[in-house]
Amino acid sequence: MKTVLCYGDSLTWGYDAASLDRHPLKDRWPSVLQATLGGGIEVIAEGLNGRTTAFDDHLAGADRNGARMLPTILMTHAPIDLIIIMLGANDMKPWIHGNPVAAKQGVQRLVDIVRGHDYPFDWPAPQILIVAPPAVSRTENAEFKEMFAGGDEASKRLAPQYSALADEAGCGFFDAGSVAETTPLDGVHLDAENTRKIGQALAPIVRVMLEL
Incomplete structure (x- = not known):
């Protein structure tokens, strides 16, 4: 049985x-x-609303810092064969940093944590698939328009930043924006059709990485 951990927001x-x-x-x-993917594999969803790559957000009642929470989650679900990291959309909030380069550095921190973690029983570190989230889109939703001010342009630069990181770090990469787009209802989230598209598109990549 192979285990895939989906770490996201x-x-x-x-x-x-x-x-x-x-x-x-x-x-x-x-x-x-x-x-x-079918049988012989377990896919675990670890999504948290508002989670960032590696930055604090003190406006929530939960710890949204992805780097701080990751070691505990790795131990919770170990052994893991593949971790899919799709984070960075919330990094585009101006009060977080709103900078795609900083988001790349945050994902680099996550990669370092996954590979440097002290796994028990001589379990190896999982493979890593970095996924760039679909870009923030323009919306007439006043709250989200202000919450992600400037995020529509900044988030378009996440995919090339993440792709470069994946090449440097020897990770898999996928641009979710190549198959899915965010809803104009708030410019950030996905409707059912678009979230399904991401799962369908990732399946052949996971099969190759896990040699299924």
Whole structure:
């Protein structure tokens, strides 16, 4: 049995901007990935609304710093064969940093944590697949428009930054924006169709990386 850990934010959690609730389990991209891959593999979703790559956000009642939480999550689900990291959208908030280079550095920190973690029982570190989230889009939603001010342009530069990092670090890479786009309802989240597209598109990449 192979284990795949999906480490992300509200796009992985399954936030639905239309209902202001959560997408049905079957529509969330980790579930679609699981269904597409079939048996012999377990796909675990670890999504948290507002999670950043490696930066603090003191406006929430949970720890949104992806780097600080990652060691605990690695131990919770070990042994892991592949970790899929799709983070960076929340880094585009101006009060976080709003800078794609800083987001790249945050993902680099996550890669270092995954590879440098002290795994028990001589378990090897998992392979890493870095996924750039779909770019923030323009919206008439006043709250999200201010929350992600400037994020539409900044987030377009995440994919090339992450691709370069993947090459440097020897990780897999996928640009989720090549198959999915954010909803104009808030400019950040995904409707059911687009979150499904990500799960479907990742399946062949996961098969290759895990030699399935």
